[in-house]
Amino acid sequence: MAEEKFSKLPELVKTSRYEIQLAPCLRSSTFKGSEKIYLDILKPTNYFKLHSKEIEIEKTFLKLADGTVIKELKIELDRRWELLTVHFPNELAPQSVELDLEFIGGISNELKGFYRSPYKDEAGNRKMLASTQFESVYARRAFPCFDEPTYKAHFDIQLEVDEQLTALSNMNVTEEKIIGNGKKLVTFARTPLMSTYLVAFAVGEFEYIESKTNDGCIVRVYTVPGKKDKGHYSLSVAVKAIEWFSEWYGIRMPLPKCDLIAIPEFSMGAMENWGLITFREVCILCDPVLTSSTLKERITHVVSHEVGHFWFGNLTTM
Known part of the structure; x- marks a missing residue:
């Protein structure tokens, strides 16, 4: 058979x-x-x-x-x-x-x-x-x-x-x-x-820090209590990435907000869920003073990659 x-x-x-x-x-x-x-x-x-x-x-x-x-x-x-x-x-x-x-x-x-x-x-x-x-x-x-x-x-x-x-x-x-x-x-x-x-x-139980893009999109980094101050670097990267992709594609951010959340147990580096990007903690959180430039480069890459999916992958899907 x-x-x-x-x-x-x-x-x-x-x-x-x-x-x-x-x-x-x-x-x-x-x-x-x-x-x-x-x-x-x-x-x-x-x-x-x-x-x-x-x-x-x-x-x-x-x-x-x-x-x-x-x-x-x-x-x-x-x-x-x-x-x-x-x-x-x-x-x-x-x-x-x-x-x-x-x-x-x-x-x-x-x-x-x-x-x-x-x-x-x-x-x-x-x-x-x-x-x-x-x-x-x-x-x-x-x-x-x-x-x-x-x-x-x-x-x-x-x-x-x-x-x-x-x-x-x-x-x-x-x-x-x-x-x-x-x-x-x-x-x-x-x-x-x-x-x-x-x-x-x-x-x-989450806490967050917040910023906005130049066209008013609310961007937040959510963490479990006690870790939100380690999200400032990734927050700044996300804001800049949204602004850059919006200009590059000529299409505004398709959603009114973008949340990035650090999950203690996560099987991947990150996942580009539209409007709620999930991350392994090490891929989004860092000490703003003590973290090495190598780790900051890694966080920059991951955050920018996931934000880019909002246009290519989410808005358009192959």
């Missing part, structure tokens, strides 16, 4: 927008989630496929263009290829639809997907934060999605977190609402059209 080969998703739909709400619990390393995926069906079909890994689907339904709600959906999970197939009772004609999902998942220890990063605070106490690494195919570990770069969409993201924690994502915060039981709901502005691997969020 011939071995089954990997294949890309069938070209049956086009994504336009995701509405995602996640409620992570750092103590239990779990999260609850709900999402609406807005799709255009491109050709008659009685199914479509998307990606999901280590996500338990609790509820799903499909809303058609005429308002009809289909609850009789058959969900089939292919664990090997990390595929979620949604079967409909009848063939659907090309139209705009809304796929609604409720699910639960785990905050991983693997430094991929939605994962936790332990560290010790200034008093030596063990602390925890949660961050993401979705490149190349790990967004599917945080929410079911069409996890291929060609399936670009806008993202509306909300995070339900403990009141004392900071929640970050690709875009700026538009609202923080206290919802009771020590929780708040943080709502972020809608993203530009982007691929799933560039979605990012982080939850934890």
